[in-house]
Amino acid sequence: ACGINAEYGGLHGLLELQRLMAEKSGYHVNNLFFFDTDNFDDVRLSLKEIKSTMSKIIVLNCDGFHAKGILSLAKEMGLMHSGFVWIVTDAIATSPQYLATNGVIFSFYEGLIGIRPVIEKSSLYQAFKDDYLQHNDVVISDLTSYRILVYDAIGFINRALAGLPERYPQNMNCSSKPWRYGEYVLSNLLNAYHIGITGLTNFTESGDSRRVAYDIVNFYDDQFQTIGKWRNSSGLRISGTMRFLGDTHDPPSASAYNLIGRHLKLGIMPEGPFAFYHGHHGHEDCEGIHCWSGICPEMVERLAEDLGFTYEYLMPEDRNWGGLDPVTKKWNGMVAELISERIDMIAVHFSTNSARKNCYRIHLSFHG
Secondary structure, X not given: OEEEEOOHHHHHHHHHXXXXXXXXXXXXXXXXXXOOOOOHHHHHHHHHHHHHHOOOEEEEEOOHHHHXXXXXXXXXXXXXXOOOEEEEOHHHHOOHHXXXXXXXXXXXXXXXXXXXXXXXXXXXXXHHHHHHHHHOOOOOOOOOHHHHHXXXXXXXXXXXXXXXXXXXXOOOOOOOOOOOOHHHHHHHHHHOEEEEOOEEEEEOOOOOEOOOEEEEEEEEOOEEEEEEEEEOOOEEEEOXXXXXXXXXXXXXXXXXXXXXXXXXXXXXXXXXXOEEEOOHHHOOOOOOHHHEEOHXXXXXXXXXXXXXXXXXXXXXXXXOOOXXXXXXXXXXXXXXXXXXXXXXXXXXXXXXXXXXHHHOOOOOOOOO
């Protein structure tokens, strides 16, 4: 699996995920990527690295506002097809409206898996909501989970600090290292409890909340649907049927080192008998894999059936096969598009020379 973090506030969460997966399930997080969501060159570079690892399970932690751009770019790069699993964190699962474009949510999001915190509301909630609306110029039907969690967190800390003996100073300098009174504050936090808007808040000796609950959600029919639950007291329970990307109920292959579910962009140029292009009257007006026939397209079709990948053909934009400019030392044609990653491989008869061999890997030659 790969973990992507676009919010530094979630760094510890992804590191904890990596530790727990290794200790309790035997799974391994292959890579952790951190990028600036406002820099799409940075996002694209990270997604390219993920694609090169061939990891099938990707955990995305970012705010809902940036999720649409990241997932759209992942689709463009062939990472949102069947065979991949994307797990999104609660900032996305609680705000699916961010995925919409002009009010429409595209079908390629169907199959996303997410977690959504279960926030209980005690009898104190209604009075708190009425007071909040009275002092804030907003019109809402309900308060967000984050508003009431922040309120309870402040209430909990206030209760814990209020329990410190009077001999400890009330104005503490938290920047000193080591913090002189830190262990006493920590002890009070671990032993304190608070009954707030969300109910009882208290912690174990190791600092874990005693009451953590998440819904396991699956995106389909334009919304995240609950298909299971996770409680720290009882673990994971899946009660519904899970859908995966590509509108399938079949779990992707556990192996990362195969082509199942991959979508390949294949470079091609017409040259019989290896590849014939079927445009009308010599025009390039035919689109799709059905526009090609010949030895190479027939081989690709058979390989796709056997290996479980989908594909498309792309002719080089400059319609050159691939030559090296002796002055600029830059390639053109399909070789340039391999280097720029516009295509994943060249799927047609292609002669080799020493310069080309030094530039890319030859998998199959028609010349022995």
